Amino acid sequence: MKRPRITQYVPSLLLAGMIILAGVFLQSGVADALTPPGTNINNTASATYADANANSYSATSNTVTTTVNAVYTVSVTTPADQAVPSNTTAYYAYTVTNTGNASNTFALSGASGAGGNTWTVTLYADDGAGGGTANDGVHQAGETTVTASTGALAASATYKFFMAVTVTANTAKDQTDDSQLTVTGSGDPGAGDDTSDTVTTTAQAPSLSITKAVRNVTTAGAFNTTATADPGDTLEYRLTVTNTASANTLTATSIVLTDNDNANTTYVAGSVWIGSDGSTYNGAGNANKTDANTGDAACGTEACGCATVSSGNVSAYLGNTATESAGGTLASGSTVYVYFRVTVD
Numbered sequence: 001m002k003r004p005r006i007t008q009y010v011p012s013l014l015l016a017g018m019i020i021l022a023g024v025f026l027q028s029g030v031a032d033a034l035t036p037p038g039t040n041i042n043n044t045a046s047a048t049y050a051d052a053n054a055n056s057y058s059a060t061s062n063t064v065t066t067t068v069n070a071v072y073t074v075s076v077t078t079p080a081d082q083a084v085p086s087n088t089t090a091y092y093a094y095t096v097t098n099t100g101n102a103s104n105t106f107a108l109s110g111a112s113g114a115g116g117n118t119w120t121v122t123l124y125a126d127d128g129a130g131g132g133t134a135n136d137g138v139h140q141a142g143e144t145t146v147t148a149s150t151g152a153l154a155a156s157a158t159y160k161f162f163m164a165v166t167v168t169a170n171t172a173k174d175q176t177d178d179s180q181l182t183v184t185g186s187g188d189p190g191a192g193d194d195t196s197d198t199v200t201t202t203a204q205a206p207s208l209s210i211t212k213a214v215r216n217v218t219t220a221g222a223f224n225t226t227a228t229a230d231p232g233d234t235l236e237y238r239l240t241v242t243n244t245a246s247a248n249t250l251t252a253t254s255i256v257l258t259d260n261d262n263a264n265t266t267y268v269a270g271s272v273w274i275g276s277d278g279s280t281y282n283g284a285g286n287a288n289k290t291d292a293n294t295g296d297a298a299c300g301t302e303a304c305g306c307a308t309v310s311s312g313n314v315s316a317y318l319g320n321t322a323t324e325s326a327g328g329t330l331a332s333g334s335t336v337y338v339y340f341r342v343t344v345d
Contacts, residue, residue, distance in 0.1 A: 036102070037068055042064070073193055077094055077095045087169035087170070088166075093138070096161075097158045104153055105152050108149060108181070112178075113178035119177045124146060127143060163179065165177065179199055181199075183196065204245065206250045208243055211242075212225075216228065218230075233343070233344050235342050239259065262312035262313060266345060272289040275336070293306075300320065303334070318330065319336065
């Protein structure tokens, strides 16, 4: 006897089950609006019955009334932390939603927190002023209306604004500040319609790493952080200058490197070399520089520089566009090497 073929019905059964489940999920995901305060919910009950002679009757209960109270609650979005260059402003887009069932007004305030700095915090309306689009969550230059309140918000209504955190000029790389937004509702005398959020702003900045090494040329020594020498020996210094900033846009500018470590030594005339080769002073990519501020061409690359020497003090103007009187630029991750020699007195 052949077995009944039941597999052909399984897909239909699964599909039907999926449709039923989908219907359940869709219904559960619908958020009903909260019932307004003061609404009366009236309920009665009724019954039908019959007697032994087939006569039909009905009965109705008394009416009970429930009056809906005012509920005051609120929610606020939580934007991600930001890292911005020193002397610029981070704009945090916020949305306050009246999650209660009655109109409410929320006071807004922002303040520097406990993150180690006290940077300026200002709240601006997301009003589209100056050619922007209102309530788009993107700060435009013209959106400069300071705000301290949502105004009256109906139930389920929202209010959008920005908390601006301005990083102080000349702030060092990786300094931070915690800034707190406080939202205070006027409906609940307690804290039921109050909330807050804290964001951390991190300062980005160019950061030059300078590493100095020395070798005894007379004894054919290798570069190290220490060396030994006799009077009359020649020492060679190598300075490695790198912009270690983490963001590609953080270029160091106006770079001037000065080395005044000339005690008990005499500078060897014409010994300054600057370039991209960190293995040897006259390697490919390095160029010999004059000791006075004449003769060096302006730089056209980052691994480049010009030099002046005065009373044994070496000054190197480094980076792209550097000249014999002004430092140039060094992009994040870029390195330039400076070499010069002295004799031990």
